[in-house]
Amino acid sequence: MDKAILxxxxxxxxxxxxxxxxxxxxxxxxxQAEAVAGRIKAPADPRAEPWPSMRVGNRP
Amino acid sequence: xxxLHWMTASAAAQAIAAKELSPVELMTALLSRIxxxxxxxxxxxxxxxxxxMDAARSAxxxxxxxxxxxxxxxxxxxxxxxxxxxxxxxxxxxxxxxxNVATADAVCVSKLRGAGAIVLGKLSTHExxxxxxxxxxxxxxxxxxxxxxxxxxGSSSGSGAGVAAGLFAMALGSDTGGSVRNPASCxxxxxxxxxxxxxxxxxxxxxxxxxxxVGPMTRxxxxxxxxxxxxxxxxxxxxxxxxxxxxxxxxxxKGDIRGLRVGFxxxxxxxxxxxxxxxxAALEHVARTLQLEGAEIRDIRLPTLVEFGAVNRVILxxxxxxxxxxWLRERPGDYGQLARxxxxxxxxxxxxxxVQAQRRRLELIAAVDAALGEVxxxxxxxxxxxxxxxxxxxxxxxxxxxxARTPFNVTGHPALAMMAGVSTSGLPLSVQFVGRNxxxxxxxxxxxxxxxxxxxxxxxxxxx
Numbered sequence: 001m002d003k004a005i006l007x008x009x010x011x012x013x014x015x016x017x018x019x020x021x022x023x024x025x026x027x028x029x030x031x032q033a034e035a036v037a038g039r040i041k042a043p044a045d046p047r048a049e050p051w052p053s054m055r056v057g058n059r060p
Numbered sequence: 061x062x063x064l065h066w067m068t069a070s071a072a073a074q075a076i077a078a079k080e081l082s083p084v085e086l087m088t089a090l091l092s093r094i095x096x097x098x099x100x101x102x103x104x105x106x107x108x109x110x111x112x113m114d115a116a117r118s119a120x121x122x123x124x125x126x127x128x129x130x131x132x133x134x135x136x137x138x139x140x141x142x143x144x145x146x147x148x149x150x151x152x153x154x155x156x157x158x159x160n161v162a163t164a165d166a167v168c169v170s171k172l173r174g175a176g177a178i179v180l181g182k183l184s185t186h187e188x189x190x191x192x193x194x195x196x197x198x199x200x201x202x203x204x205x206x207x208x209x210x211x212x213x214g215s216s217s218g219s220g221a222g223v224a225a226g227l228f229a230m231a232l233g234s235d236t237g238g239s240v241r242n243p244a245s246c247x248x249x250x251x252x253x254x255x256x257x258x259x260x261x262x263x264x265x266x267x268x269x270x271x272x273x274v275g276p277m278t279r280x281x282x283x284x285x286x287x288x289x290x291x292x293x294x295x296x297x298x299x300x301x302x303x304x305x306x307x308x309x310x311x312x313x314k315g316d317i318r319g320l321r322v323g324f325x326x327x328x329x330x331x332x333x334x335x336x337x338x339x340x341a342a343l344e345h346v347a348r349t350l351q352l353e354g355a356e357i358r359d360i361r362l363p364t365l366v367e368f369g370a371v372n373r374v375i376l377x378x379x380x381x382x383x384x385x386x387w388l389r390e391r392p393g394d395y396g397q398l399a400r401x402x403x404x405x406x407x408x409x410x411x412x413x414x415v416q417a418q419r420r421r422l423e424l425i426a427a428v429d430a431a432l433g434e435v436x437x438x439x440x441x442x443x444x445x446x447x448x449x450x451x452x453x454x455x456x457x458x459x460x461x462x463x464a465r466t467p468f469n470v471t472g473h474p475a476l477a478m479m480a481g482v483s484t485s486g487l488p489l490s491v492q493f494v495g496r497n498x499x500x501x502x503x504x505x506x507x508x509x510x511x512x513x514x515x516x517x518x519x520x521x522x523x524x
Contacts, residue, residue: 001408004172013407014385016290018400025397029404033377038407039370042416043423051425052270 006030064089065226067522069283072263073176075124076134083134083229085296087178090136091332094180097523100208102200103222105134105141105183112136115178115283131286133176136224138231140216141182142189142265143274145169151506152265153185155198156387166263167295168232168274171300175290180228183218187240189267190215191399193450204246204447205521206487211450213246213443215239220247225523230287231277231401233460236267237372238442238465240275241477241492246447248479248488248519250284250507251487253465255497256472257302259288268379269300271372271469280517281478281508285309288500302498309501315508318354321345322506323435324362328464330364335444335462336351340494340514342480343441348514350439350506360438363424365464371424372466374409374417418430421462428494432473437506438494440464442477449515468494476503479516486522 009021010026019026064086065074075081091109098104115123119134139145142152151157165173173179184202185423186192192214193201202217204210205225212221216233220243223231228314233240235253244251252275259274276287289309295301324347329335335343351357362368380403381388388407392400431438445461468475473494479490491510495503511517 009408014389015404015407017390018388018404021393022064022397022400025392025401028373028401030408032401033413033487035374036377036405038412038415040106040374040416040420041367043419048419049422050415051280051422056269 001034008056065093068280068374069132069229069278070286072135073132076119077128082180083116083119084113086134087113087136090180090228097225097227098202098384101205101221101225102184102202103138103218103225103227103273105151105153105182105184105199105218108148108179111342112178119176119178123491128176130175130290132172133328135177135230136180136228137177138183138210139169140185140187140219140231140233142234143169143232143497144263145179145182148182150182150265151439152188153197153199154187154399158198164263166259167298168264168291174254180417183222186215187396188265188384188403189236189397191396192401193456194255194396195327196396201450203450205523206245206248209449209451210447210487211245211246211448211456216243217278220244220249223247223249223277223279224521227243227347228331228521229279230283231378233275233277234264234267235273235275235469236271237376237469238463240273240277241442241475242463244277244477245257245327245442245490246488248482248516248521249277249279250476250478251275252284252288252476252500252503253468253474254288254292254347255302255474256502257300258304258498259291259499262295262298266383268351268376270379271376273469281504281511282310282313285313285504292388300458309504310465313504313508313511314507317350317506317509319524320355320437321433321435322350322355322357323360323438324357325362325438325440327361328365329444333444333462335441336446338446338483339441339444339489341506343491344482345489346480346510347439349510353509354515360433360435362431362467365467367420368424368467368470369401369461371417371420372470374413375421377403377406378409378414388439421470427472428467428473436502440494442490446483446485446489449509464492473497474503476507478511479519482519
């Protein structure tokens with residue numbers, strides 16, 4: 001991930017302290033997230049719902 | 061009589077009920093073993109010896125008067141330190157919660173106490189059930205009793221190490237990406253991740269709400285079944301709790317699997333993540349043995365482990381980040397490096413990543429349900445390797461994701477891991493059985509059949 005984007009995302013997430021104290025950990029976490037998210041096969045059907053579906057009322 | 065430290069929970073409970081064994085005698089034997097071995101194993105973060113002995117004396121008096129609290133009367137249990145025990149610290153093995161003391165029992169702890177079990181203390185875990193094994197925390201990581209230079213698995217590390225070493229016959233673990241089944245695999249014991257919602261999570265520090273499960277860890281299948289019988293049940297205070305009829309798992313546990321259809325998922329360990337050859341051989345041996353016991357073995361294909369793993373990681377780390385964000389913003393230095401890196405990843409997923417993972421999850425659930433429409437039980441790898449050295453960060457990193465446990469956190473199906481053999485290097489090898497939702501009884505039957513045929517319950521680590 002581009003360093004400027006990484007820093008902007010980290011600051012948006014409120015991670016200024018982590019960025020200052022543990023920049024390598026923040027970079028490793030961002031790289032990990034990027035790699036993992038790229039492996040998700042999003043459903044092709046636009047109607048495919050996420051789990052769990054919304055349900056109302058008390059359910060045993 | 062069997063050495064008291066190798067006595068099963070079921071046998072101990074029966075002997076106590078028959079007034080043939082004193083809970084005080086059992087507790088004395090275990091505390092003595094803990095005193096001798098735990099400095100090498102680090103299974104305990106907090107041993108509550110005085111209270112445990114007081115409880116054993118009360119249990120003895122009650123048993124002598126014929127008043128038994130339940131099926132675990134007088135039997136000691138260890139509790140993973142992310143679960144609340146009233147009056148004891150719940151640290152989650154982290155500096156962040158070093159001074160946190162629980163005011164009430166978690167529901168799972170309360171159920172065990174109600175059945176007569178005695179809490180010994182709080183057990184080592186990976187930090188917040190995700191960051192480990194770590195050497196930069198206030199307490200050292202637990203070690204594997206089969207070889208203390210090796211990792212006992214995690215995150216329920218102390219539970220696995222302590223049960224395997226005979227410090228106690230039963231322990232509680234939690235499982236979000238395999239944390240009951242990993243230590244069960246590394247330490248050669250029995251661990252089940254029950255169906256999502258079968259056991260209450262109330263009073264257990266969350267790692268990821270939609271993936272967290274509480275499960276029993278024991279040396280035998282019968283003990284595991286007995287413990288789950290006590291733990292299972294609807295809890296209106298846990299929004300994920302399922303309403304199911306109470307089932308008896310331990311009764312009639314004969315291991316008769318004649319006619320049972322077992323689906324063998326070979327591609328997990330042959331193609332997706334090629335396993336250590338000894339693991340592959342052990343899995344084939346389990347399948348052949350079950351066939352000889354009367355089961356029908358079929359090949360089954362599911363989506364790849366990489367897909368299941370990615371869905372698990374996106375959901376787990378996103379939910380964990382939501383929980384830990386305030387602390388990670390203000391106190392990042394109070395986390396160990398492994399937990400910090402793993403949880404921080406959640407800050408970098410987008411809303412789309414999380415929703416797409418949850419949409420794909422529904423398809424993965426359907427795929428496993430379809431497979432379980434063709435067979436009664438699935439058989440597959442748990443760990444692809446025997447336990448790695450604990451002092452090698454590179455080995456820990458390499459083997460961390462080489463497993464087939466996360467699929468069933470994603471889908472919620474019950475999954476049990478247990479010993480499949482012992483490697484030439486003297487470390488346990490493992491197998492995993494997976495069942496239909498709420499069909500834990502069938503899993504126990506298959507596991508019992510394998511245990512009887514292979515004698516896995518008689519194999520103990522060389523630690524003395």
